[in-house]
Amino acid sequence: MSHDEDRVLDGNAAAGALGSVFAVDLTAAVGACAGCGRTGVLGGTVLFADGMGMVLRCPGCDAVLARVVETLTRTWLDLRGLAYLQVATAPTAV
Numbered sequence: 873m874s875h876d877e878d879r880v881l882d883g884n885a886a887a888g889a890l891g892s893v894f895a896v897d898l899t900a901a902v903g904a905c906a907g908c909g910r911t912g913v914l915g916g917t918v919l920f921a922d923g924m925g926m927v928l929r930c931p932g933c934d935a936v937l938a939r940v941v942e943t944l945t946r947t948w949l950d951l952r953g954l955a956y957l958q959v960a961t962a963p964t965a966v
Contacts, residue, residue, distance in 0.1 A: 883917035883928050889940045889947065890914075896959055904955040907935035914938075914957075 883899055890898040899915035910932035917928040917937055925941035930953070937953040951957060 879920050879922055881919045881921060882915065883913075883919050884915040885919050885921060886914070886926055886928060886940060889926060889942055894959075898957075898959065900960065902958040903937065905930040905933060905935055905937060906953050906955040908933040909955070 887897060887899050899913065901914050902911060903914055904911045908930060910930055912931070914928065914937075916931060918931050918934075920927045920929065925939060925948075927936055928938040928940075929935065930937055935953055937951070939948075939950040941948040
């Protein structure tokens with residue numbers, strides 16, 4: 873697959889869209905590719921962004937890990953390319 877260099881960013885560029893849905897910065901979350909098993913932070917993925925939305929791809933096998941589409945009133949997330957997504961949570965005060 874050839875990458876159009878004008879649209880290729882790293883996964884950190886998805887922070888705003890993901891932050892509008894989740895209360896934590898998901899670019900630091902660790903995920904595993906359901907295709908090849910590679911693990912790493914979402915910020916280390918390859919992001920394709922255009923008017924239709926965002927696609928995060930595995931830097932190892934180029935499989936689609938996640939899709940994000942935003943409108944004025946909704947955000948759609950498709951995370952089926954991730955075997956898991958591990959998010960660090962802040963400890964609760966006792």
